[in-house]
Every structure is written in C-alpha cells, then in structure tokens.
Amino acid sequence: MAGDRVAFIVAGVQKGGTTALFDYLAEAPGLAMSDEKELHFFDNDVMDWAAPDVAAYHAHFPPFDGRLRGEATPIYLYWPQSLERIAAYNPAMKLVVMLRDPVARAWSHWKMEFARGAETQPFAWCIRQGRQRLFAAEPWGVHREFSYVERGFYGEQMARLYGLFPRDQVLVLRAEDLRADPGPVLERLRAFLGLAPSAAPAPREVHVGREMDYGAQLTDDDVAHLRAVYARDAARLADLTGVRFG
Template structure:
C-alpha cells in the first residue's frame, strides 16, 4: 500500500519572486514543519519513475511533523511541465502558494543570478529577444531551468494550469511587494490559509539580495517596453484570474 501524503502545502513559485524570504519567515513559526533546506526538487525530478513514485526519501526530510502542516518551497514547480500534475497525483488536497513579482523585474533578477553564477554569458537584451530560441532546443521542449527568463513570467498560464487541477480555495497568491512592504499582513494570510491561528510577525528581513558586480547589461526602457508588450495579454488574463496586475 502506498504511503499516505505527508506534505500538505507547497510554495510552488515563482522563482526570484520572494519565495526564499517567505520560506525563511516560516521557519520562525514552530507550528509549521519545514525541511532543513529550501528547494527539495521532488516533483520536477525527471529521474524519478513517475509511474510508481517512491516518496519515502521525501517524507524523511520532515523528521518530526507532529501533526503540524508540512511544507516546502521549490519555485520551479509552477513552471516545470508535469510538476503540478505530479503534485495533484501525490496529494489532491495540497495547498499551493505562489509569490508573484513584476515579470519584467523577475526576468532581470533571474538573468543577473545566472550571469553571476557563470551559467549565462550573453547580455540581457539578447537573452529576452533572440535567446528565447534556445528553449526550442531544450529537453523537455520549450522549457529550460536556467534560460527561462521570459517564460517563467507568464503567470496566467501557470495559474490556469493550477485551476485546472486544484480548487480555488487551495491556492493562495501573494506578491513580492506585499511580502516586502507588509510582511505581517502577508504572513497572516499564509497562516490563515494553512488553518493556523494568528501569531506575532517575525522580524523583517531581506533574503537573497542580488550579488553586486559589474554586469554587461542594464534594464533599459526599450527592453522594458518590449517585455511589457510580450506580457500584455498574459497580464490581462492574470488580473482577471487573481486580481493582481503588474506593469
């Protein structure tokens, strides 16, 4: 008999949206069970046999759940193909949190991270224009873990996939601005969503601030205008689905 699901909530996106800060805040609450580290990368693991997945190693990352909500944060889940379907198969009652950031600023922050890591060598403007063609040579087709600067910002597409799998009441949408400017309110919403009582707000913090170095690109008005146009239809759809509007 398969082991019953243990994990009851996920911070499933978006990368560079504030998921590390949210995870870090939640570690201050003793009534929430979290693993020792962020990003377990279970449901985007293409080496797993998804016809008969074995979750014992996953569950072992939560050594003492003691009846508390168990959750983890892997922000690629909302973007990576089949991840959300695998999550639904694991636990149809899963609660999912998305922390969304202006997709233009998210793409810029993502590029800066990959450039600082040495993964990316091309300038930002090339990456969000010609460089998008690289994803058509990737596996799985059209997706890439590092070079998906533009693609991860199509939030409405991700929300529509979520709504096709989970009831609306199992989804919570926050913005990075909300988490940064009013963490007490954002964390209060998270605790209510998880069925937990009110609790004192942990001390405000900045987590994963971008590395300071000489980058070969700037976020120019022309690139911003190009990306706003790319995201225009998705932004309208996102507002209709969630009430959140960027740009």
C-alpha cells in the first residue's frame, strides 16, 4: 500500500556529512531508518525499472508501524535517472540535500578514493586533466569514484531536482552547520518532516578522513582553479537555494 512507502531520502551529497546525519536520524523518535546507510536502490542501473523490486527495498526497513521510513544514499542527487526513479516510486517523497563547500568536498572525496586504492593519481591532476576519464565511462560522463569535480555542480543538480519535485518537498541543509551545531539543523529537518521537536543530540564526528601520507596538500592554486570552475554553477545554486560557499 502507498502508506508503507519510504517517506524521505537524504539524497546528497557524498562527503557532505550524510553519515553523521543518518546516525542522528537513526536515534531520533518517530523515524524508521533503513537497516544500513546507502541502500543504492534508485541508482541500480541493472534493475528492471518497468517493474522494480520494491519488496526487496522495503525489506531494509522495520515492519511498517506508522513511523516515517527514511534512508540516505548520497549518490542519488548526482547519478542519472535516480531522481526520476524516486519520483516514479513516490511522487510525495521528501528529499533532504546536505551540501558542503564543493572544494572541500572534492578534496575529501579524492582522499577517500586515494586511501582505499581506487585512485592513484594526484589531486591536482585529477581535477584538471583527470576529468577526461569520465568521457570514457559508462554511463558516459559520470563516474562513481572519479567524479571529484562533477559532484560539486550543485546548481545543476538542484535544478534537476526542482524540476521533478515541488520545492516544499525539498530541504537543503549545509554540512558545515550540522557539524558546528547539530541541534537547530535536526529541528529544521523534523519540522520539514512534520514531526514534533525532540532533545538535541550531542555533536559527533563520523567518517573522519584516514590519517596517512597523501603525498600532497590542497594548494591555493587548486582552490582557485576549482572556484573558477564552479563560479557559474555557484551563482545558479545561490539563485535557486540561497546557499553560497567560498
């Protein structure tokens, strides 16, 4: 029945504080979060989307008891067709988007991929010449690991999101605000979901970058390069959401 459908999704962005947010929500009253973060249901390109296996998706949640079901898979904002599939599954879905300064996000993303061995090239190369790798990817132009720059075009992604869902079904938050003071951010989210206020949790650090020698630092040249790359999109994001970085 429609009532047991997942009611909200944290749909973005990777390396944007979504793990901490998921942990806060897993402890919050009135919510039934998935049994694990990042279910990767709507970005599954091999599924038959004419008849998706919704039962398998719902199996990741407690038996429906009236609480709002929610999950967090931050690639959904970026990955082609994910948002369209979410809209087909539940047109009333509420989407939470956690944004982080795109330069800091790209650097954190690269460190994660480098630390786990998926990336072997230096950051400076990856955000310049390395972007050409996406043109050899499948689907064309996107990549799950090497999309350090591309995932930071928030204005473009938010425009697509607003083209599929009414604005009153979308809440945009900033990772920097959640980290500094989670209480007000979580109260905004609860109000967005139609839930009563609850006690503010103690701040926490989740998925802090691995301590190791990355062979490089984020340089002023890298920052300036990325600010220039993002300039037009950043203006678009500000026009759409009022959120500004840098």
